[in-house]
Amino acid sequence: MLLLIAIIIFFGSGRGEEYLKKQKNHTFVVGGLFCPYEHSEVINSSWIYGEPFERCKDFHIAFFLSSAAARFAVEEINSSSNLSTEIIYVERQYCSSPVASAERMLNLTNSANPKVIVVGATSENFIRIGHLSSLYNIPTIAAYSTSDTFFKQKKDYRTTFRTIPSDRHQIKALVELSSYFDWKWIGIVAVDDDYGQNGLRGIVEEARYRNICVAFHVYIQTNRYNYSENVERFFKIMNHTNNIEVVYFYTSSVINLHEFFSIADELRIRPCVWIASEGWADRAAEFYKYNVVASIIGVDVKNHRIHRLLRYKSVCDAVERNNSTLSSHDFQEWLCKEILKLNESCDLCSQKYVNELSNFDINEWLEPKMDYVTYTTYLAIQAIARALQDVESCTKNISILEDGCPKINELYPWQLMGYLQNANFTDNNGSFYQFTENCDVRPSYIYRNTHINNEGETEDVTVGFYKTNSSGEPIFYINGTAIRWNRTGGKVPKGRCSPDCPPGGRTRYAGGQTCCFICLRCPPKTKSTKINSSECVDCSHETYSNDANTQCLPKVPDIFDYNSNTAVALSVLCIFGSTASVASGLMFYWKRDTPLGFM
Incomplete structure (x- = not known):
């Protein structure tokens, strides 16, 4: 009896709860591939x-x-009592290149034998990882690879999931801006990699579908040996394009954007509005110092802040907990520069800096540095945890797999695919998620615009959103009055190749683009009633065109009043003329035998 009471007291206390949480029946290996460069x-x-x-x-x-x-998300899950399986997390970091990503993927799969892998890679680098994961049938969750290639070529990326929306949604969100502001004349430039190529093609197709003319579409190669020449070539094309006021820029951090815009200022390119893809929208405020930037409207993934996700005890703890990673030295060097304003390396775990930074809250300081990729990575770990919970709670009656419920310690990677597909998971803010039939999540974007105050300070402001409902139908909202149109006189750009042709005129295309034309006035007896009408319509015989050639008016007959002076005068003239004609005829008849003589 005393033993039973002791057990109840122990498990009813905090120590008992902690004991229960630490009791894990099985282990499950989750791999991580990340590129912090x-x-x-x-x-x-x-x-x-x-x-x-x-x-x-x-x-x-x-x-x-x-x-x-x-890493912190795994710790959070392991410390909870909802999962009886302990997640063993094994991470590999690599340099930003397709070759390095493939090498680290092979190293991870051969050394750690993970059942599922969370990948932090750009679309360009993920291509190799996605192919290898399909080869080994290992479920892979991409945290920030947005390329639409993974959707279009699903058989080649059959084990790929994503916690970030596909580019096909972002493209619609981008072009929606042109439809809202009635921009019919745009330019497009994109980085020459898989991310940029898919983005540029998608914008061109969507623009044509919406009858928006594309003045030019240019790729910028990332080769560092001729990067400047490629940028100059693009700006020369832009400079020779008439009336270009809006340019879509679809790129990521692989391009040196400061060099890009500084070249534009050197060439004295006129200011225009830049529409930024999510690859650089969060950095838009950095580029308002360049004259070529009139304003930037960026489409960005909606970022749900995860407060207190990082749980470093101190600056030194942050350094030590990352010592085993490829980027440990660069992380400490970055901290030395950003926190201590040093231009050289320092040892943040030395007694000198430990004392100096003893009251410094490293977690609070790092939190604003986290963007949506941190959130989508966190969601990937939550999805895995939910799938494992479903495996643990599996019964024969509700098993997803035909051969029954798998055991965690004997689980094959491919068996987790169905459980991930059906996983319903939430973040610690209570937001609900589930993978779609295409193995990604529903889109949720925000539109960002940078405001500059009188002191020259910049602030990113959310001016709208784009998302889809459960049926896949788009929901779009933009607050046009909240957007600052700098260097355009505070006015919304017209986005026209040619000025509108008013009613009473017709367009004649010039240059092969339907948006570029000259306006000709309609000839007499014709009309046009719409702006930018392509033809003039003939008036009927009973009507005539007005002076502006905008409408056909009915003809009115001239009627004289019987008692008017004009009618009397005309009657007298008619009678006199008729009498004279009859008299002349009678005279010729009376003198018909008399020869005519000429003097």
Whole structure:
């Protein structure tokens, strides 16, 4: 009896609850592939001094924090009592290149044998990972690979899931802006990789479907040896295009955007409105210092902040917990620069800096650095946890698999596919998610615009949203009055190749584009009643056109009053003329035998 009471007291206490949480019946290996860098370069590509190798460049804090979010999300799940399986998380980091991503994928699968993999990779780098995961039948959840290729070529990416919307939705959200503001004349530029190529083609197709003319569409190659020449070539094309006021820029961080816009200012390109894809919309405020930027409207993935996701005890703890990663040195160097404003490396775990930063809240400071990739990574881990819960609660009556309920410790990777497809999962804010039949999530975008105050400070403002309902129908809203049109006189750009041809005129196309034309006035006895009418319509015989050639008016007959002076005068003239004619005829008849003589 005393033993029973002791057990009840123990498990009713906090220590008892903690004990229960730590009791895990099985383990389940989850792999992580993350690239915390924007670029890479190949060293010794000439093969003269030995084998070539890749060196990572341009440390990206948001990408780094997304990998940290995966680790903390696993800790959060393991510490809860909802799952009796312990998740073992094994991560590999790599430089930003398709070759490096493939190498790390092979290393991870061969060394850790993961049952599912969470991938933080751009679309360009994910292509190889997606192919390899399909080869090994390993479910792979892409946290920020948005390319529509994975949807169109599903047989090649049959094990790929995504916690970020596909580009096909983003393209509709982008072109929706042109429809709303009635822009009929746009330009498009995109990075020359899988992400940019799919985006550019999609915008061109969607624009043509909506009768929007594309003035030009140009790819920018990322080759560092001729990058400047490619950018200059694009801006020369743009400069020779008449009346271009709106340019869609579909790119990611692989392009040096500061160099891009500085070249435009050197060439004195006229300011225009830039429509930013999600690949750089969150950085828009950085580029308002360039004259070529009149305004930027960006489409970005809606970011649900996950407060207190990071749980570092101190700055030193943040460094030590990432010591085993590829980017550990670059992370500490970044912290030295951003926190201590040092231009050199420092040891943040030395006693000097531990004391100096003892009251510094590293988690609160890092939280604003997290963007949507952190959130979509967190969702990927939550989806896996939910699928494992469904496996644990499986019964013969509700089993997804034909051969019954699998055991966690004997689970094959392919068996998890059906459970992921049916998983209903939520974030810690209570938002609900489920994978669609295409293995991605429903879109939820926001429109961002940067406001500049009198002190020159910038602030990103949400000015609208784009999402779909459960039936897939789009829901669009934009607050046009909240958008700042800098360097355009505060007015919305017209977005026209030619001025509108008013009623009373007709268009004659010039240059092969239906949006480019000259306006000709309708000839007499014809009309046109619509703006930009392509032809003038003839008036009927009973009508005539007005002076403006905008309508046909009925003809009115001239009627004289019988008692009017004009009628009397005309009657007298008619009678006199008739009498004179009769008299002349009678005279000729009376003198018909008299010869005619001429003097």
